[in-house]
Amino acid sequence: MPPSFVLACLLAPAAPDHLVATALAAWDVPGAAVVxxxxxxxxxxxGFGVRDRGRPAPVTADTVFPLASCxxxxxxxxxxxxxxxxxxxWDDPVRKHLxxxxxxxxxxxALLAVRDLLCHRTGLAGHDLLWYRAPWGIDETLRRAKxxxxxxxxxxxxxxxxxxxxxxxxxxxxxxxxxxxxxxxARVCDPLGMAGVTFTTPDIPKGADRAGGHKAGVDGKVxxxxxYEQKEPNPAGSANATARxxxxxxxxxxxxxxxxDGRRVISVKNLAETRTPHTPVRLDALGEALNxxxxxxxxxxxxxxxxxxxxxxxxxxxxxxxxxVQLTLxxxxxxxxxxxxxxxxxxxxxxxxxxxxxHYCGLPPRDWNGYxxxxxxxxxxxxxxxxxxRGAARDPAAKPALEASGxxxxxRHPAYGTATVAAADGRLTLxxxxxxxxxxxxxxxxxxxxxxxxxxxxVAFAVKGEAATGLTFLDQAFGRK
Numbered sequence: 001m002p003p004s005f006v007l008a009c010l011l012a013p014a015a016p017d018h019l020v021a022t023a024l025a026a027w028d029v030p031g032a033a034v035v036x037x038x039x040x041x042x043x044x045x046x047g048f049g050v051r052d053r054g055r056p057a058p059v060t061a062d063t064v065f066p067l068a069s070c071x072x073x074x075x076x077x078x079x080x081x082x083x084x085x086x087x088x089x090w091d092d093p094v095r096k097h098l099x100x101x102x103x104x105x106x107x108x109x110a111l112l113a114v115r116d117l118l119c120h121r122t123g124l125a126g127h128d129l130l131w132y133r134a135p136w137g138i139d140e141t142l143r144r145a146k147x148x149x150x151x152x153x154x155x156x157x158x159x160x161x162x163x164x165x166x167x168x169x170x171x172x173x174x175x176x177x178x179x180x181x182x183x184x185x186a187r188v189c190d191p192l193g194m195a196g197v198t199f200t201t202p203d204i205p206k207g208a209d210r211a212g213g214h215k216a217g218v219d220g221k222v223x224x225x226x227x228y229e230q231k232e233p234n235p236a237g238s239a240n241a242t243a244r245x246x247x248x249x250x251x252x253x254x255x256x257x258x259x260x261d262g263r264r265v266i267s268v269k270n271l272a273e274t275r276t277p278h279t280p281v282r283l284d285a286l287g288e289a290l291n292x293x294x295x296x297x298x299x300x301x302x303x304x305x306x307x308x309x310x311x312x313x314x315x316x317x318x319x320x321x322x323x324x325v326q327l328t329l330x331x332x333x334x335x336x337x338x339x340x341x342x343x344x345x346x347x348x349x350x351x352x353x354x355x356x357x358x359h360y361c362g363l364p365p366r367d368w369n370g371y372x373x374x375x376x377x378x379x380x381x382x383x384x385x386x387x388x389x390r391g392a393a394r395d396p397a398a399k400p401a402l403e404a405s406g407x408x409x410x411x412r413h414p415a416y417g418t419a420t421v422a423a424a425d426g427r428l429t430l431x432x433x434x435x436x437x438x439x440x441x442x443x444x445x446x447x448x449x450x451x452x453x454x455x456x457x458x459v460a461f462a463v464k465g466e467a468a469t470g471l472t473f474l475d476q477a478f479g480r481k
Contacts, residue, residue, distance in 0.1 A: 019355050020048050026369040027348035028222050030214050031059035033243035035338040036356055040251045040260065043360065045243055051342065052212035053222060061243045064196065064210045065340040066227070068318030070327050071239040072165055073274065073302035074184050074249075076118055079172055080270035081187040088175035090115040090273060097171040102146050108154030114171060116155065117164035118301040119278035123150030124161045129474060130415065131162060133434045133453070137232050138166050147415040158279045158299060162236040169235025181233040189245075191265045192252050196242040199233040204240055213322015215344040222343060228321040237320065243340060246327065250336030253314075253329055274301040275314045275329075289375045290350065303329075308354065309363055315353075319344060326353045333361055347372040387456075398444040400461075404428055407461055407468045411478035419471070419478050430459060430473065 020034050031049030036042075047059030067074075082088045088097060094112045095102065102109040108123055116122050127148060131141045145163050152159060169180040176183045181199035189197045198204050215225045230238040241249075248260060253275070257266040277298030281287065291297055294306040303314045308330075315328040326349035328337045337356050339349045351368040358365055400407075404423040411419045419432040421439075428439040428447060437454050439447040445461040445468075454474075462470040470479045 016044050016356065016359060017046070017048075019359060020046075020352060023348050023352040023355065023369055024049050026373070027343070027346050027351070028216075029341050029343045029346055029348050030222065031063075031211065032339055032341040032348075032352075033059050033061060033063055033065065033211075034340075034352070034356075035243050035247045035250065035336070036360060037247050037251050037254065037336040038360075039254050039334045042247055042251075044356075045247050047243070051210070052224060053214060057209075059211060059342070060209060062196065062209050063340075064198075064204055064208050064240050064242055065325060065342070066318070066320050066323050067239045067241050067325060068237050068320040068323065069162070070316050070318040070325055071235065071237045072118075073316060073327070074188055074239055075165060075169060075172070075180070075235045076274040076302035077266060077271065078180075078184045078187045079114070079118075079168065079301075080266050080274055082172060082176050082183070083270045083273075084267050088114065088171065094167065094171060097174045098167060101142050101167045101170065103150065103154070104146060104148055105150050105154060108150060111154065114168065115278065115301065117168040117171070119299050120158050120160050120164075121155045121279045121299075122161065122164050123152050123154045123156070123159075124148060124163060125151040125159050126161050127163060127415075129433060131166065131234075131236075133228075135434050138170070138234065142167055142170065144415040144417070158281045160299075165236035166234070169233075172235070179233065180235050184239075188265070191259045191263070192248045193260055194241065194245040194248055196240075196245045198240045199238055200231055201227055201229045201238075201240070202231055209242075211323070211340075211342040213344065214342055215322060225322040225344070237318065243338065246338045246340070247336075250327065250329060250338060254331065254334050254336055275303050275305065275331075276300050277305045286375075286379070289378070292371070308357060311357075311361065313357075317349065324349050326350060328353050328357070330357065330361070335360055347376045394443045396443065400441055400445060401463045402466070402468065406463075406466065407471075409468070410481040411471050412481045413476050413478045416474070416476050416478070418481070419473060421471070432473070 030053040031051055033047045034044055036044035045061045047061055047063055049059055051057045051059055091113045130144055172183055173180055213225045213227055214222050216222050256268045257264055257271040259265045277300055279299040281297040281299055283297055291306055293309045297306045303316050306313050311330055312332055313330055318325045322344050323342055324346050325340045337353050339352050341349050351372040354368040404426045407428055408421050408423040419430055422429050430437040430439055435454055437449040438451055439459055440450040442448045445463055447459045449455050449457045460472045461468045
């Protein structure tokens, strides 16, 4: 019998506080706010650890965290309210409310409906760098998205993509006559008493009880990282909230759309539509590892739907610079669990959510920290192996065909815009969006980003004769201007 299983059995009768503390220690997470609700009864609403490593200020139930992609479910709930009012329909053509947005495939564009924007089946791949850290705004991102070829047939598969949610937010604004953030506040947050929700980083009150972000470095040591400043309200990921707000949000869903004062906020039918499976998600090796007990995985509208040890789960995670969060509903158990952590990329949120589900559902305990640690270690080993394979395939004798100055110039992509390559002292630097990428030679016409946010990304030049005619960067082909 594995020691981890024995340890889990010994911990089975432990209080939830101990389960949380164990998870934070196992994953070296500085702090977290944790919520457990049973319908409208709060079973756990508490902060653990510290807001900032090395400082004494504790995480509390009123500490502000970014919700990141868990914002999407706020967007679909507000949309459900607009559907209740009859000003927009799930199956309305997107062009009815947002004629300026479309897909590059004319057939897909003609069929594109509002619900398609919300369940990751448009055919668009992620293209996150068309909005994340971009110096342009949402409207420019949507303009560029029309120029992107579809990666798979429309409604023919699943590919997680944030950009359609930006379009859904704009469609909501046209239909509802208010900005996205005003619609979400008026139709969701205010009726639920979610007073701590903000929709941009600058809107967080000065002096607020605000968590600091952290990330593990290449040496494995956890250090502070700054918040990702979102100055423009973003329907896919800019909401911030406290655990107290999240408790009310989960209870609202478990009450099928009834607010804390007993008044109906959203109809049962349209709120349920947001949690109804729309797009099957193929379980690849990582998907199976992250969901070891599920027999199906589907995307609804702002939520994932799957099963955990025979129980239906509706859940979604979010991750942004310095943070990871997990919001989970078990409708059949009237149970809601949320974990808001101030450590980026950690699997602790999933491990602790599963631990708390098992605890409150009376299921046999399992060492989820140990399980997800192995998943994380396997991911790291796969990345290391891939890097080693790239190194082994490199021919150090394959020199570039041109002097550094021969690669300098402007390169253009229809959607990604202009990438500029500059040469100085025999070295190259690529500038695109808000990124400045020093390049070092890898082999032949392939260079690699030598530092910064996009470190280790390849940049492959196409050379004809004495000139570079294009480059491939971020898997996109740029032509020489």
